[in-house]
Amino acid sequence: MGQANVGKSAFFNRLTGAKVAESNYPGTTVDFTKGHMLFQGEYVDLIDVPGTFSLQPKDKAEEVAVKMLGEEKEALVICIIDASKVERGLYLALEIIEKGYPVIIALNMWDMAKSVNVKVDTEKLEQILGVPVVPTVATRGEGFKELVSRMGQAAPVTIEEIIRSVGNSSRTHH
Amino acid sequence: MWEIAVELTIDQRWDLVDRIAKETIEVGAYEPTLRDTLADVTVKPLTGIPFAIAVIYGFWMFFSGFAGFFTDGFFVKIFDVHFLPWIQSVFPGKGTWLYFIFVGDPSAETCFESFGVLTSGLFLPIGVVLPAIVAFYLVFAFLEDVGYLPRLAVLVDGVLHKIGLHGYAIIPTILSLGCNVPGVTACRPLESRKQRFMMITLLGVFIPCAAQIGMMEGLIPHLIGWVFLTLAIGYFAVGFILNKVWPGESPEILMDVPPYQKPTWRNIGRKMGTRTSHFLMEAVPFFLLGCLIVAVMYLTGAMDWLGNALAPALTGVFGVPEETVAPLVAGFLRKDLAIGLLGGIELTTWQMFTSVVLLCIYFPCLATFALMLKEEKWKEFLATMLVLVVTVFVFGGLLNLIGIGLGIA
Amino acid sequence: MGNRSTFGSVYFAIFGFMVLALGIVELVVVSTGGMEGASWGPLEMGGMLLWWRAIILVFAGLIYLSSVNNFLDVRQLGKSVIASIMIWIVAGMEIWARIAGSIPGGPEEGTPWFNPEFLATYGPPYMPEIYLLPLSLVILYFVGRRKKQGRLS
Numbered sequence A: 001m002g003q004a005n006v007g008k009s010a011f012f013n014r015l016t017g018a019k020v021a022e023s024n025y026p027g028t029t030v031d032f033t034k035g036h037m038l039f040q041g042e043y044v045d046l047i048d049v050p051g052t053f054s055l056q057p058k059d060k061a062e063e064v065a066v067k068m069l070g071e072e073k074e075a076l077v078i079c080i081i082d083a084s085k086v087e088r089g090l091y092l093a094l095e096i097i098e099k100g101y102p103v104i105i106a107l108n109m110w111d112m113a114k115s116v117n118v119k120v121d122t123e124k125l126e127q128i129l130g131v132p133v134v135p136t137v138a139t140r141g142e143g144f145k146e147l148v149s150r151m152g153q154a155a156p157v158t159i160e161e162i163i164r165s166v167g168n169s170s171r172t173h174h
Numbered sequence B: 001m002w003e004i005a006v007e008l009t010i011d012q013r014w015d016l017v018d019r020i021a022k023e024t025i026e027v028g029a030y031e032p033t034l035r036d037t038l039a040d041v042t043v044k045p046l047t048g049i050p051f052a053i054a055v056i057y058g059f060w061m062f063f064s065g066f067a068g069f070f071t072d073g074f075f076v077k078i079f080d081v082h083f084l085p086w087i088q089s090v091f092p093g094k095g096t097w098l099y100f101i102f103v104g105d106p107s108a109e110t111c112f113e114s115f116g117v118l119t120s121g122l123f124l125p126i127g128v129v130l131p132a133i134v135a136f137y138l139v140f141a142f143l144e145d146v147g148y149l150p151r152l153a154v155l156v157d158g159v160l161h162k163i164g165l166h167g168y169a170i171i172p173t174i175l176s177l178g179c180n181v182p183g184v185t186a187c188r189p190l191e192s193r194k195q196r197f198m199m200i201t202l203l204g205v206f207i208p209c210a211a212q213i214g215m216m217e218g219l220i221p222h223l224i225g226w227v228f229l230t231l232a233i234g235y236f237a238v239g240f241i242l243n244k245v246w247p248g249e250s251p252e253i254l255m256d257v258p259p260y261q262k263p264t265w266r267n268i269g270r271k272m273g274t275r276t277s278h279f280l281m282e283a284v285p286f287f288l289l290g291c292l293i294v295a296v297m298y299l300t301g302a303m304d305w306l307g308n309a310l311a312p313a314l315t316g317v318f319g320v321p322e323e324t325v326a327p328l329v330a331g332f333l334r335k336d337l338a339i340g341l342l343g344g345i346e347l348t349t350w351q352m353f354t355s356v357v358l359l360c361i362y363f364p365c366l367a368t369f370a371l372m373l374k375e376e377k378w379k380e381f382l383a384t385m386l387v388l389v390v391t392v393f394v395f396g397g398l399l400n401l402i403g404i405g406l407g408i409a
Numbered sequence C: 001m002g003n004r005s006t007f008g009s010v011y012f013a014i015f016g017f018m019v020l021a022l023g024i025v026e027l028v029v030v031s032t033g034g035m036e037g038a039s040w041g042p043l044e045m046g047g048m049l050l051w052w053r054a055i056i057l058v059f060a061g062l063i064y065l066s067s068v069n070n071f072l073d074v075r076q077l078g079k080s081v082i083a084s085i086m087i088w089i090v091a092g093m094e095i096w097a098r099i100a101g102s103i104p105g106g107p108e109e110g111t112p113w114f115n116p117e118f119l120a121t122y123g124p125p126y127m128p129e130i131y132l133l134p135l136s137l138v139i140l141y142f143v144g145r146r147k148k149q150g151r152l153s
Ligand SMILES: Nc1nc2c(ncn2[C@@H]2O[C@H](COP(=O)(O)OP(=O)(O)OP(=O)(O)O)[C@@H](O)[C@H]2O)c(=O)[nH]1
Pocket: A002, A003, A004, A005, A006, A007, A008, A009, A010, A011, A021, A022, A023, A024, A025, A026, A027, A028, A029, A030, A049, A050, A051, A052, A108, A109, A110, A111, A112, A136, A137, A138, A139, A140, B145, B261, B264, B267
């Protein structure tokens, strides 16, 4: 899951070898696609969904994504965030974490973030959220080995834990 | 839907996001690059509109050059000079119904005129439409990949607002110029029911697909500009009226304009591959089927009967001869086939023009029709069909009147 | 180092005027001579879409002229880059049309599949955009120089 145009379909094609359309504008994908990927020696289902801003769908494409999440209660969610616009993606990620899904976060477009001089401290982010955070470049496949190998570490965390750990690491304010 | 232990309010969640972001993100100094200024000057109207004109010009020139190279340069020759005489002479049983169905008119000199399943039915999809589809998607995939489309959306935002649509609507519209099916599905990101209904209706009625455009380019290259102009006038006029009469609102959509990027050839190649194979697998059978149905209807006399039945409307209202009933029938399956079949009928220039415009609007092809049923509620669907019927008669009648008025009908 | 380049400013001021002038001539041709067009020695104007080309040239010329002040500033450079791209599109498509038109042998029976005299179709007269193409490539030098100065594209 992730916002529009962050590279979800590029991710999906990489991981499953599918041929879903990727284009450089929001709203390319308007329906879900299922595919299979190799994970820990066996094939598991992976689903590509349309982009959504939040879990309160505003249009029919977002509805598809949110409904899919609601139906797949057992799912592990790969949350894809545009590394140059982390805040927005983080909002959706928190929402999904709150629902109790095990989440792994991919900071995609890492190359773009670098070229606009935005730096994200992945280790600290990982500490605060308590879920794996992996920088990736979906178009070139960078970070995918690490992503797949760490998918097993995704586990549900509660929002209180997150609030507590932000508190810890930012004793200076609030 | 979910069982949740704690739920944050929206504000609390944003607050948490802010705190996390403060801890982990560092935004460094950054000076705009040439890429950023290009992004900027191509959306500013003063520089962006001229640039868009150049892009559309380039799109068209590439498209017509590419299609012309394959169709007029090679396929016409292969089919008309070599394949047609050959199959006319080797196919057994000249004069039988089997011959009529598969080869068509034994005296035909071009595959536009013969109407047979193995002649027109193969020549039209492979010789005419395939090059057009490949050419269209080559440029389109390139523009998609570079990230030009959302900028076009920003540029036309003002114009489309006049008919209650948002600039984003240009994306489904351009997609529809490739094929109406993905165009209609691309309406899903539109927020309100009203906008979706309006868009689906306008796309289904007024936007010809690349296959149709390719066929027009093969058949009436000198008229194509007028056809586009007529359809564009219809698009805006009907959009304007619908916006006034259909209840509902047209909220603003905030659209992100992503930065330009270098096109990835692998991605473009992949899209080309899926689109071309999709066309070969799904469209060619429909061409064959369409030719088959038309031939059988001729043989059984059903076509003549239908032609007579519809003659008052066809000749009376639209001013086209009743033979155009065959393309009309084929058009239910595929509109490009229908336009191709016009090539075998004797028409004046004005009649040709009217017929092409009418074929473009009178019915969305079968695939689009089925999709509309799925995407729209019943009420909306019926309204779309009503718009369609009214438009056909108003447009057809007006064109006929204009033709008579100008003395060229 | 400032954002001034006397060479760039002067060059694209002259070039911009040239583009604009040719665009205006095309406009005049299209509105008087119609689609038949006109030709002077190695220069020709005509064809179905001359209207479009005329408009594109006029705008490209104006955009060049608006970019000459403070030429090396990214915002200004961006303008002359898109003006150049506009010329490349038109000229590139003309070259493409010529190549695509030159290869097939002809539609009639008995003609060869490929045109044996295809090189002859590349000779003059050319439309103005073809002459403007090489002159507009100078912009690449300025873009390249920016890149070399260590700034990202
Ligand atoms: N530079 C860079 N570009 C990327 C990366 N990942 C994807 N892209 C490009 O970003 C664009 C969007 O990718 P998509 O996969 O279509 O995005 P999406 O999230 O599926 O978008 P929607 O379906 O519209 O929600 C494409 O043009 C990709 O080529 C990346 O890591 N780096």
